[in-house]
Amino acid sequence: MKMRFALVLSLSLAATAYAEDTADVWKAKCKSCHGEDGAAKTKMGEKEKIPDMTSATWHKNHSDEKIREYIAEGSKKNPKMKPFKDKLTPEQIDSLVKHIRGMEAK
Numbered sequence: 602m603k604m605r606f607a608l609v610l611s612l613s614l615a616a617t618a619y620a621e622d623t624a625d626v627w628k629a630k631c632k633s634c635h636g637e638d639g640a641a642k643t644k645m646g647e648k649e650k651i652p653d654m655t656s657a658t659w660h661k662n663h664s665d666e667k668i669r670e671y672i673a674e675g676s677k678k679n680p681k682m683k684p685f686k687d688k689l690t691p692e693q694i695d696s697l698v699k700h701i702r703g704m705e706a707k
């Protein structure tokens with residue numbers, strides 16, 4: 602009986618984490634440097650020359666895999682871009698990749 606309760610509890614916790622809105626994760630953890638729209642028109646963006654993730658060329662040059670790895674492992678060139686693999690679930694990172702894909706200016 603106890604076991605079953607623990608299982609139900611952990612399942613519902615996982616569902617809550619998954620349902621957390623990606624846009625909110627972006628606002629809370631990424632926006633301060635990358636900007637609301639990903640163009641990095643922020644103080645940090647200017648100082649650190651953060652690439653404009655609304656640019657079509659940027660999207661052409663970055664595969665989903667590459668973006669995912671960047672978020673999970675951080676930048677090897679710039680420690681300001683920290684690894685997020687301990688702070689976000691793989692599902693959250695996948696949703697962020699999709700969120701970033703949606704930033705391309707049409």
Ligand code: HEC
Binds near residue numbers: 630635649676
């Ligand atoms: C403290 C500032 C800061 C925060 C917060 C931050 N980043 Fe970054 N990010 C950077 C910097 C600086 C770079 C450029 C790194 C480099 O030149 O290698 C970067 C680069 C990236 C890149 C790769 C860009 C490229 O052209 O290769 C991705 C993707 C990215 N960030 C996603 C995110 C996501 C998603 C979040 C939130 C979960 C986030 N970043 C939070 C500073 C930040």
